[in-house]
């Protein structure tokens with residue numbers, strides 16, 4: 001209950017801020033949204049098998065990629081939301097170098113799904129993903 005109230009307050013804050021300072025897409029610059037639908041659709045979300053250590057998408061029977069099998073990582077495990085290129089790189093750069101904190105709100109539900117292991121492929125939309133319905 002408390003987290004839902006905080007979520008509503010957070011979304012209300014960002015909605016109000018968008019009203020005062022209309023956002024532009026972090027990738028293409030189109031006015032109106034922090035990330036437009038066309039750019040969001042280009043993100044290559046990781047929904048299939050991935051390395052248990054570094055989180056890169058992979059195939060085969062091994063649980064770890066070649067790099068993680070041959071070198072010691074400074075971490076135990078990482079899970080990635082998407083392949084780091086194109087639109088998601090633009091979003092990370094907007095957050096990191098332009099202090100565009102609003103872009104993080106765009107991915108909150110998807111990141112929560114990754115953390116909880118609930119990220120699933122979106123039917124009819126290859127490579128994209130969405131969190132499953134609450135329930």
Ligand SMILES: [Zn+2]
Pocket residue numbers: 025026027028029030035036037038039040
């Ligand atoms: Zn865009």
Ligand SMILES: [Zn+2]
Pocket residue numbers: 051052053054055056064065066067068069
């Ligand atoms: Zn790996």
